[in-house]
Amino acid sequence: MDKNKIIHIALNEVGYLEKSKKAFQDNPKIIYDKTAGAGQDNITKYNEEMHKIYPTVMDTKAPWCDAFVDWCMVQAYGVSNAKEILCGNFDDYTVNSCKYYEKANRLDTTPQIGDQVFFTKNGKSSGCYHTGLVYNVDENYFYTVEGNTSNATVVVANGGCVAKKKYLIKSYKNKVLFGHPKYNDTLPTTKLKSIDEIAQEVLDGKWGNEPQRRIDITNAGYNYALVRAKVNEIYKSRPIIDLSHHNTVVDWNKVANTVSGVIMRLGYRSYGSGQIMMDKKYTNYLAQVKQRKIPYGIYFFPTSINEKEAEEEANYIIKAVSGLQLSFPIYLDSEIADVKTKNGRSDKLDKETRTKLLKIILDKLKSREYDCGVYASTSWLNNQLNMSKLNGYHVWVAQYNTSCTYSGKYDMWQYSSKGQIDGVNGNCDVSKLK
Numbered sequence: 001m002d003k004n005k006i007i008h009i010a011l012n013e014v015g016y017l018e019k020s021k022k023a024f025q026d027n028p029k030i031i032y033d034k035t036a037g038a039g040q041d042n043i044t045k046y047n048e049e050m051h052k053i054y055p056t057v058m059d060t061k062a063p064w065c066d067a068f069v070d071w072c073m074v075q076a077y078g079v080s081n082a083k084e085i086l087c088g089n090f091d092d093y094t095v096n097s098c099k100y101y102e103k104a105n106r107l108d109t110t111p112q113i114g115d116q117v118f119f120t121k122n123g124k125s126s127g128c129y130h131t132g133l134v135y136n137v138d139e140n141y142f143y144t145v146e147g148n149t150s151n152a153t154v155v156v157a158n159g160g161c162v163a164k165k166k167y168l169i170k171s172y173k174n175k176v177l178f179g180h181p182k183y184n185d186t187l188p189t190t191k192l193k194s195i196d197e198i199a200q201e202v203l204d205g206k207w208g209n210e211p212q213r214r215i216d217i218t219n220a221g222y223n224y225a226l227v228r229a230k231v232n233e234i235y236k237s238r239p240i241i242d243l244s245h246h247n248t249v250v251d252w253n254k255v256a257n258t259v260s261g262v263i264m265r266l267g268y269r270s271y272g273s274g275q276i277m278m279d280k281k282y283t284n285y286l287a288q289v290k291q292r293k294i295p296y297g298i299y300f301f302p303t304s305i306n307e308k309e310a311e312e313e314a315n316y317i318i319k320a321v322s323g324l325q326l327s328f329p330i331y332l333d334s335e336i337a338d339v340k341t342k343n344g345r346s347d348k349l350d351k352e353t354r355t356k357l358l359k360i361i362l363d364k365l366k367s368r369e370y371d372c373g374v375y376a377s378t379s380w381l382n383n384q385l386n387m388s389k390l391n392g393y394h395v396w397v398a399q400y401n402t403s404c405t406y407s408g409k410y411d412m413w414q415y416s417s418k419g420q421i422d423g424v425n426g427n428c429d430v431s432k433l434k
Contacts, residue, residue, distance in 0.1 A: 001085060001183045003114030006076040007135045007221045010145040013072070016162040018064070018148070019043040040160060046071040046147060047092075053079060054090045062092045063158050065131050068147025069097075069116055072133065073181075085181045086116075094118055098125040101179030108178060111142040111169065113192055113221055116179040119155050123174040130157035132165070134178070135221050138194045141166045143223060164223065198222055199230035203260070204293040205325030210371050232433055234260060239430040240328075240412065241421055242299065245281040247428060252288045254423030261295040263328055263431075266320055268301035269313060271337030271344030276316050286324075297328025299375055302361060303337050303346035310357040314364035321370070329371035329394040329411070332358055335380055355386040362393050375414075378406040396431070410434060 020039020023030050030037040031045040043060070046067040050058040053074065058067060070090040073082035083089050088100035098118045101107040102125050111117065115134040121127035132146030143166045150159030155167075167176075198207075198217065207213045217224050238260035245265075249255060255262070264285045267278040282298075289296040300317050304310040317330060334354070337344025346354070358374060365372040373394025374385070381387055381397065387408055395410035404413045412431050419430030 001077055001081065003181075003183045004221055006072050006133065007114065007145075008218070009075050010068075010072045010133050010162075011135060011164070011218060013068070013147075013162045014145060014164055016044070016147075018160045038160070042148075042158075044068075044147075050074075050090060050092070058090060058092050063148055064092070065146060065148040065157065066092045066094050066097050068162065069131055069133055085183060087179070087182060094128040094131045095126060097131065098128045098177060098179060101177075104182075106180040106182070108180075109173070109176070111137045111176075111178050112180060113137055114181060114183060116181060117142070117144055118177045118179065119157070120175060120177055123177075125177065128177070130155060135164075136192050136223065138192070140170075141168055142172075192221055195222070195226045195230050198227050199234060202227060202231050203234060203295045203327060205295065205327060209326055209369070211369060236260075236433050239419060239421070239432060241419065241424070242414070242429045242431065243281070243285055243424075245279050247281075248425040249285075249288070249423060250425055251423035252292060255421060256292040256294050256423075258422045259294070261297065261327060262289050263297040263299055263331065264289070265333075266298040266300050266317065268333075269303040269309070271303050271346065274303070274309070274345055276313065278320075295327035297326050297330065298324075299331040299333050301333040301337075302358070303344060304357050304361075305346055305349065307357065307360055310360040311364070314361040317361070317365065318368055318370075326370075329373045330365055331373055331375040331394070331396050332361060334358060334374055334376045334385060351384055351386055354384060355389050358385070359389060362390070366393075373411070378404070381406060381408065404434075 016034050017038040019030055019037040021041040021043060023037030023039060024043045031043065031048055042062060042064055044064050047060045047062065047064045050067045050070050051060045073085060077085060086100060087104040087106055091097045111134050113134060113136065117132050117134050118128040119130040121129060132144040134142055135145055136143035145164055147162050148158055149163050150156040150161060151163050201207055207217060214224050217227055240261040240263060241259050242263040264282055265279040266282055267276060269276050298321060302313045304313050321330065336342055337347050362372050371394060373396060374390060375396040376385065378397055378399045396412040396414065397404055397406045397410045398414040400416050412433050414429055414431040416430050418427040421428045
């Protein structure tokens with residue numbers, strides 16, 4: 001049996017709240033709503049459904065931490081298989097559940113992924129008072145999903161909700177026991193990789209793109225929020241550079257050791273002819289970052305002046321990025337096209353039209369499940385775009401200053417056009433995540 005199946009099921013239950021007696025009496029189906037009808041009467045779908053399966057043991061009003069684990073087992077593997085995996089049978093009394101593992105010689109003090117953890121007052125099965133499911137283990141912590149607990153950092157029995165928790169292994173010596181379910185030994189019992197390792201794999205593009213990346217990481221038993229936080233931490237420690245044909249890279253190995261990511265100009269629509277062009281260095285840049293596993297993204301400079309052209313630009317981008325493992329959102333570069341004369345084909349667009357055309361491109365990218373957003377200066381964002389109509393999209397702000405004064409929500413700040421990066425001749429645009 002695949003232990004990741006029960007982990008996935010258990011993680012999806014996080015946030016469930018037990019129901020009040022009154023709410024249940026008014027509407028028995030309230031138990032299937034994750035948060036409605038909350039109370040402190042131990043009424044849950046876990047107790048109710050396990051009682052139907054094993055009415056002589058599973059009490060509908062009992063504290064439900066053990067019923068939660070049993071219910072997840074049943075959902076994952078069915079009743080008969082769940083009993084076998086649990087080394088005996090279902091029970092809402094943690095002492096009895098722990099003793100099933102003890103009798104099967106599958107109980108010890110070493111946490112493994114997929115284990116049923118038992119918190120004990122005396123280091124023995126006789127002292128068990130709370131239980132949960134282990135979904136991750138690293139060198140310092142074991143991570144659990146528990147029913148009838150709370151979001152507090154300590155052990156909470158009878159807390160009323162399903163929550164994810166983590167515990168420092170060395171602090172819980174003689175306070176926990178781990179039952180090793182019989183997953184038919186079809187999966188290795190090695191520990192999951194550390195959060196740092198998974199974060200680096202995300203940076204290397206091994207986990208694909210959002211939103212599937214979030215689903216895959218979660219289903220593999222990892223805490224996505226922790227992974228994302230570590231990815232952001234790594235990003236923030238190094239500059240992110242953006243490159244076009246105006247830049248000259250002389251040593252990609254030095255670049256790889258200096259930056260946390262590269263955002264390349266995919267292309268643009270000519271502000272004169274209106275023809276869509278690929279940046280003449282894009283293909284080479286892409287090959288170089290992929291070869292060295294540098295996290296990368298792309299930006300495109302649109303100068304569409306009508307809806308048809310905006311659709312063309314969106315289709316061009318979608319075709320170009322198909323199959324790429326992007327680590328950054330796709331950004332649309334919105335700024336003056338012809339800096340000298342300000343007579344570029346899109347330079348005279350009014351604020352609302354410019355915003356509408358950008359939104360057409362962004363909406364189409366989003367419909368294909370690509371993260372995307374707008375790159376522009378603080379002044380441009382404030383005066384040339386209606387940002388209230390671009391809510392929900394990423395923003396990359398350009399402001400060459402010691403601080404970013406843009407008051408709206410943004411994700412990344414391009415703080416200089418004169419960055420000095422090992423491996424790049426001359427100045428280079430440098431950015432950092434907020």
